[in-house]
Amino acid sequence: MKTQPMADDVAAFLDSVPDERRREDARALAQIMAEETGAQAVMWGSAIIGFGDGEYTTSKGPQPWFRVGFSPRKANLALYNMPESDDALGPHTRGKGCLYIKDLRGIDEQTLRDLIRRTA
Numbered sequence: 001m002k003t004q005p006m007a008d009d010v011a012a013f014l015d016s017v018p019d020e021r022r023r024e025d026a027r028a029l030a031q032i033m034a035e036e037t038g039a040q041a042v043m044w045g046s047a048i049i050g051f052g053d054g055e056y057t058t059s060k061g062p063q064p065w066f067r068v069g070f071s072p073r074k075a076n077l078a079l080y081n082m083p084e085s086d087d088a089l090g091p092h093t094r095g096k097g098c099l100y101i102k103d104l105r106g107i108d109e110q111t112l113r114d115l116i117r118r119t120a
Contacts, residue, residue, distance in 0.1 A: 003045040005064070010041040010049055017072045025104040026072035029079075033068060036113050037120035047071050048080070052120055068119040076100045083118050085111075 017023035039052040050066025082099040090107040
């Protein structure tokens with residue numbers, strides 16, 4: 001897989017997020033994920049923060065991957081390896097194994113924490 005764990009500084013990456021609101025949301029989400037997984041944040045590639053050790057199966061077999069992670073994109077926060085969610089979470093959209101959140105302030109934090117714990 002092209003995306004691999006990196007020794008890059010997670011805090012420096014978060015500081016570099018250009019949009020102030022997205023940067024604040026990313027910092028808060030990193031804190032929540034660290035608390036719920038008990039794992040340290042690790043940069044995966046140049047734009048994904050992962051927590052915990054897991055694997056992802058490709059046509060070449062199992063590959064190292066994180067248990068749960070996210071990327072602060074321009075349009076939203078993309079959360080990876082997330083289980084199915086429900087309306088109790090608040091406004092979000094879904095993709096295959098991903099959850100997309102535009103504004104962390106509109107999300108029910110306890111429901112988000114529960115989802116992260118189920119994944120981790």
